[in-house]
Every structure is written in structure tokens, then in C-alpha cells.
Amino acid sequence: MNSDTKTRILVLDDETIVLKRLGPALEKAGYAVDLFSRSADALARVKEAPFDIVITDLKMEGLDGMQFLTKVKERSPQTEVIVITGFATMDTAKESFQKGVFDFLAKPFKLGEILETVKKAEKKIRPELAD
């Protein structure tokens, strides 16, 4: 698969360990990946080009994850958002789903779990990839 047809994923988390681990894993799985640790930078990138899938943390300095994903969804409703958070509560989960979030993963999670979730999201937006 060349880079034009690769599914494009943006990951936003203010803890760099998450980026360090997710980045290579997603790339190995064949995705085109952009990594951000500051929500302002991520937002600027989203304004430049739409992404197929956005993976974001919730609790961050500045623009928090909920605000960020709201803006992403406003801009491009077809983008699937996966929330990853260490503070998983019923309320945040509910709010996320109300905003049209695709899935909600509580940290820590296994690499396999997020790859699985990403694959499901990918199938939803790009049914032609379904096997």
C-alpha cells in the first residue's frame, strides 16, 4: 500500500511514552501516522488536512481532549475518534459517545486492543478494505 492510500491516523497525547509506543506500532501495522503531544499543534495539523482516524487523550493542558475532538468532529464529521484516557469515568465515556466518538479505551491498554479498535474504525470508514 503506498502512502496515498494508507489510512491516516493522528495521535494526540501529552505523555510522550504513549506516542513513542503507539507510533511505531501503528506504522508497522501499515498506517500513516502523525504524533502530537500538544493539542494546539494537533489542531493546527487537523486544519491543514483531514485525518481518517484521530486517537486522543482527554486530560491535557490547554485545549483538552474533549474540546479537541469536538473541533475535529465539527471540521470533518467522517473522521473516527478513539479516546484513550487514564481517567475513565461513566460521565466522560457518556459525553464522548454523545459527541460521536467511535470507541473509548481506558489506559493502560494492550497494544493489541488499540490495533483491533483502529482496524474496526478503519472498516467503518473504508468498507472497501474489509476482508
Added chain:
Amino acid sequence: MEHLTKMRRVLESLCDRGSRRAPVTFAALFHTFQRILELNNQILERIADMGDKLGGDYIFDGEYIRTSCLQMGNLVYELVYNFNILAPQKYPALDGVFHGIRHDIEEELAGRVVIPRTEYVIPYDIISGDFDDVVGGKNTHIGEIRNRLEMTVPEGFAITTRAFQSFLDHNRLHQPLEEILQAWQSNAVSTNEASQKIHAMIMAGTPAPAMARAIQKAVRQLQHKTRGRRLRLAVRSSAMGEDSEHSFAGQYRSFLNEAPSNLVARYKEVLASTFSASAMEYRRLKGFHAREVVMAVACQRMIEPAVSGVLYSLDPADPTREIMVISAAWGLGEPIMNGSAAADRFTVSREAPHQVQQRGVVPKLRQWTSLEGGGCEFQPVADALQNRPSLSDAQIRELAETALLIERYFKSPQDIEWAYDRQGRLVVLQARALNVASHMVPAVCDLAAVTERYPVVFAHQGIIVQNGIATGKVFIVQTDRDLEAFPNGAILVAKQTSPRYAKVARKAGGIITDAGTSTGHMAAIAREFRIPTIVNTAVATEKLAAGQAITLDAQENVVYAGRIKELCYFNYMEDTFEETYEYRLLRRVLKKITPLNLVDPHAKDFAPPACRSYHDITRFIHEKAVEVLAGLDYRHRLQDATAGKKLDLEIPLDLILIDIDGGLQEDGAGRTVTREQIRSIPMRAFLDGLCSPGVWSREPMSVDFTSFMSSLTRTFSSHLVDPQRVGQNLAVLSGNYANINLRLGYHFNMIDAYIGERVNDNYAYFRFMGGVTDPTRRSRRARLIRETLAQHDFNVDLRGDLVIGRIKKLGRPEMEAKMVLLGRLVGFTRQLDVKMSSDQKVDEFTEQFARLLTKEAVVHRLGRETP
């Protein structure tokens, strides 16, 4: 609920009457004990859970580390609190130990690397693997190679991280250092400029007087060992983290052949090199925090090598070739490291007997040599030596064997600096992980095809405790004594998990057990040492033969026959995950949580002051809580017979039962109960054993003797023995618990057991003591009991006439079988001390008993096989 309250009231009154001051009721104590078991379980699970995160399978963040540590601290706090209720004022030191560990963890979380408050200087002969935050990576490795692998290393000592801290404190360098680093981080000053400023600051400092004295003393001791010859020192860096996951090779300075009078100056140079421009850039690249930089220094006596060099235990250019690569040259080895002199190159097979495959002998015209007045220079090599191979085949073989030992011990391919001294002795100068990852990837692309060629011994049978791959020969451990002979690199196969395997943790390539859980003490050890481990396979000891070569794949949960080297190489690949700050932070906090130092409950230092981790505290409390509960004296509380019920049995045994919670069927208003009314799981199993046919000796005895025996086993004893000394046969029961106190014949048995559905809660504790016969007979009897228990997997402790057997963490059916065994053993040994008039009798009895047990075993097995 109502009956429970009523029961408690009865018990309270019972207890109050029994002892004048009983502030806590037995029921309350028992509930406290159960809470301790629960907490023990939760803590071990959490230790496992946090350890799992290091395995590489999970994505976690700093928040996870902080919340986990907080919760863990709360659990251990509650454990200590409950234990203090159970054993008030018995171990007052525990509180302080707990708070100390929690404080250290909080410091680590706050980003302040906790530097242990140790000595300024530590000699090599007492350095072990736990010291790396004190003496740094290089010193730790040298210490372990010297003290654990028992190889020759240069004599020397470590100047510790505390000395580093003290140096910064004494010269008030923390603040200015921080400022310079911040300016550098925000690009206000260049790396070179920052580095030079720090260098000047450090070189202008002086060690505090106490530290200077400690160094002088260590030098004097070293001087003493050189027996009058002139002492020259090598002064090398030994940073935290150096030589382990990170290769700081060449980042820091080292000095050779220094006079002792130069030591402090050279020490400062090494400290300053921590902030060399290249080291600063390297750390920035790898995401190290400034505060993680902590330097210890190695001071070693210079040796005068005939030949020295470097060995790679795998060929970094082609790791799949199964060879080692050795570079060697005359004199000191430094030019080989920096490539400034020609060196011979040998390749040698990794397989014993280590055939030399290639000899690349080059002309060696000059050698690096120590000078009389200090320092080193190149000197010409004698003509006769220039073209001779610098190593003999025997030396190459010795090097290869040594390298494999070191590699297995540190669990990765090694880059080893070595030397042969003028007496022909091999000296290991340093060893660090060899980074072969970048060359590995293409070699292992099709693992599936490779593994298909090997037969599977069993797959998906157990629980993976620690990920990883190991190849090696099976070594079956049955008794503690087997551990003494454990070969390096073997795969430990055993029926049960045991924390005593910690003894061979460094040697074991892998661990496979029939029984056990992923949350036990041994599992924590396996994680700590990152030993690939699968437990609870049910079939390991049956399907694996001693000495068989196998591959343990504790990732896919498969055991293969034969050695699959490709899988091993795959495992050597460097994981960038281990280069993150969070990974290192988790590893550091886990060091205060996971390591188990209190392994042997019989050891003298099995006490609060020796607890260095949460795991230690947990283990200590678990062991002592069982002991406390088992040792409670219930007998005096029996004045009021309304509480206890007499057990109606087919054998003449007067036994009073106290039910504290669901141990007996509800209906009984009467004063006696039958076996059928007992609900307590361990009690039922015990009685099954005690009352099984042939156990309670029915052989004819003289009338006198029979009446004598029966009088002893009756509650209200005959005139023959003082009632005070007979005591009471008593059992305290709940649904899952039994504490059984029996005086039978001349001896006293105590059994304390808990059996439920959760494997980790289960245990049985058996104590056998007393006896009024002569010492010879007593020892015969104790021997018989010890051997029987040991054969049935109990951990046995024999002290004079006291035999203690412990077993725990088996599933309910296995635990029940152990209780049946204990019942039989108690019944059988009832009269032993009287009958065992000769050693021949011991053998007869042992045989007789073994026959009985075999019969039982056959029945048991048949019962299991037919559904």
C-alpha cells in the same frame, strides 16, 4: 446476620471468661486474619499487574504509575494496620519500614531519583545486583561477575552515587547546575558552553572531609592487598543506567595507571564527563531527564596484562552465525576499543567445545603499556611476539565459556573487556549488553516457518507469568537440595512454584511448573528477573525429562522439543520502549515494590528490618499472620462447654468443635455433632484421612497398653496423667477454615488450614511436637514425619522434635488431598513414639505408611481419570 451477631456474643463471653484480658475476640481476630489474606492477594495481584506493564505488551503513562503507587501504598498500609491488630506491639518496626519505602516511592514519583543513604565507598566484595542505584552499572556488573559468577575481576571499590550527591551538596552545586541545564534546554546557551561551565564548576569543588576520608581508607585497604607493590589505579565512570539498557559506551571518561594521589582529581574529571557535550546530547536524544543523571565511579587496581581485548558473544554483523568474535592484542586493551592499534581477530563457535573457526593474526608492532611514573604509552613489541597469535586455543575456549556464563546471567549478548595477566589468569574488566538489534530484523522475518520444524511438547497449558523465550536443558527441582546443583542456563521444571527458587533466579533460563498462580511470590521474582515463566501447566514434570533440550516460548505459550535459536535472537532485539522515562520510572518504583528479599522464613533476618520492598512486608506479614493465628491458645477458653460441641466419631478421639462461621450444619442444638454435620472443607478432609481404614491402628495390643493409650486420648483423662498436661483436643472451624489442636499419645499436633476457591488464599500448616519418650525415639519419629511430608511437597522444617510442614496455593482438590494426607499421618503416628523401639521399626513403619499412601494415591488417580 443475626446468628452471626449472636455467635460473636457467645464467643466474646467465652473468650472473656477464658482469659482475664481479651480485648479482641477470636471471631474479630479471625476476620482480621481473613482481611489480611485478602489484602495479601490484592497486593500480589497489583505487583503482578504493575510488573506486567514492563513486559512491553501494554501502553501506560505516568498517570498510571502514580495512581498504581498510591493504591499500592494504601493496600500495604491497611495490611500493616490489620496485622498490628492481629499481633499488637509484636513488630513495632514494621510501621517505620513501611513509611520509609512509601517515602522513597513518592520521591521517585516527584522526579527526584532516590539515592540510597549508603556509604561513600563500597568495596567490590560486597556489591551485588541490588546495588546499581548505589554504585552504577559498571560497578554492579563487575561486582556480580566477581561475587555471583565467581570470576576474577580487578580488585577495587566503588565511589557511590551518594558520594556524588554529597559532592554536589558540599560545593553547593545543585542550584547552579540546574540553572545552566535549564538555560541549555531552552537553547539560551550552546551545549559546548554549558558543558564547559559545568566542567569548571565541578573541577573547582572538593569532597567533604568525611567523603575524602572514606576514599583514603578504601585506597589504603587496596594498597594492603597489593602487598607492598606500587598501587596504580584505573578510574572509570559507572553511571546509573550505564551498561544496562543504555549504552553510554565512550560517553564518559576513564583514566588508567593513576597514582593514588591523583584519585580525587581524576574522580572529579569523571564526574565532569557526565556533562560532556556528547553525553548531554546523547541524553537529550534518548529523552533522559537532567535529574536522572547520577554518577558513581569505579576505582580498580591496575593489572598488568600480557594480552587483553574485547569479546562479543554474538557477531553483531551477523548475529545468526552462532559465533563469538574476539579481538586481542598484547598489553593493555584500550587501543583495541578506540581502534588505534592492530589486533588479532578470532571467531569461535558458541557451542561447546568452542571450536576456533577463524584466526586473523596480524603483525602487532606496538602495545599500550603502563608507565612507571603513571599514564600509558605505546611501546614496541618484542620481535618474537609481533606475528604470534596473541591467544592460544585453550585461552580462546576459556574466554568463550566465560562469555556464555556472563551472557546467561545478564540475559543478553555481551560485549566483554578482558585481559590475561602475566600469571595467565583471565580477568574480566567489564561486561555490558551488546546491541545487536539493528542487525537482527531481517534474520527473523519468518518465525512461523522456523517453529514449524520443531515438535511441540505441549501448548497453551498454563499461565504466562513472564513473557520471553528461553532455550536450555530441563532441570527438575524436587527438593531444596536440588537447587544447589542448578546448572547455569537450565530451565527449571517443578511441581509447584516456590519463592525459594529465587536462589537460582539468576541462573535459570526459564521456569515451568505444574501448579501455581501468576500472582504468587515466585511469579513476582520471575518478573523481577525477567525469566520467561509459565506456571500451572499441570503436565510439565510429566512431559519433560531431566536433561532434555527444549525451547520455552513464554509469548505464545508453547514448549518445543529442541533449541530454536531464531526465537532467542528475536528476543534480543532492542525495544525502544525501554528507553522512555516512564519505563525507567516504573522500573525504579518497582524496585521498592517488587523485589523479594525475605525468602526463607527460617532465616534469622526474616524480620521487619530486612524488609526493603512492599513485597517483603507483604510476605513477612503473611507468614507471621498464619503463625500468630496458628499459635493462638484456645484451650483455656473452653470452661464453658455450651460453646463447644463434642464430635461423635467412630474412632476413640475426644474432640471439641467450636464453630465460628459456617463450619457446622445449622440445625444442631445438641451437644454432639456427627462427621456428616461438619461443613468446614479442611476439617472434613482431615477427618476423612484420620478415619480411613487401617490408619487408626487396630492391631492387638496388650490390654494395659490399650487402656493406657485410650486414657490419653480421652478428654477427661484418667488418673495416670495430670489433666493439666493432657489439654484439650479442639478444633476451631469455619466454612473454609480449620484450626485443629490434638494431643494424641505422647505428642501434640496442630493443623491450621484454609481451603477455598481462591488458590492464593489456600494453605495448610502442620506442627508436630512434644513427646515424653527418650530422645532417640523422638528423633526417629520426627524423621519419619519429615520424610513423609517432604515426599508430598510440603516445605518442611525440623527443629529437634518439632516438625513444621507448610504447603500453600494449591487448588481446592489438591489442598483437600493434602488434608487427607495429614489426617492419615496424624492417625498413623499416634502411637509411633511408643512403638518405635528400634531403627528397624522405623523402616517397617515407613513402609507400612507408604503402602497406605500408595493405595490412596491409586484410588485418587483412578477417581480423577474416570469422570
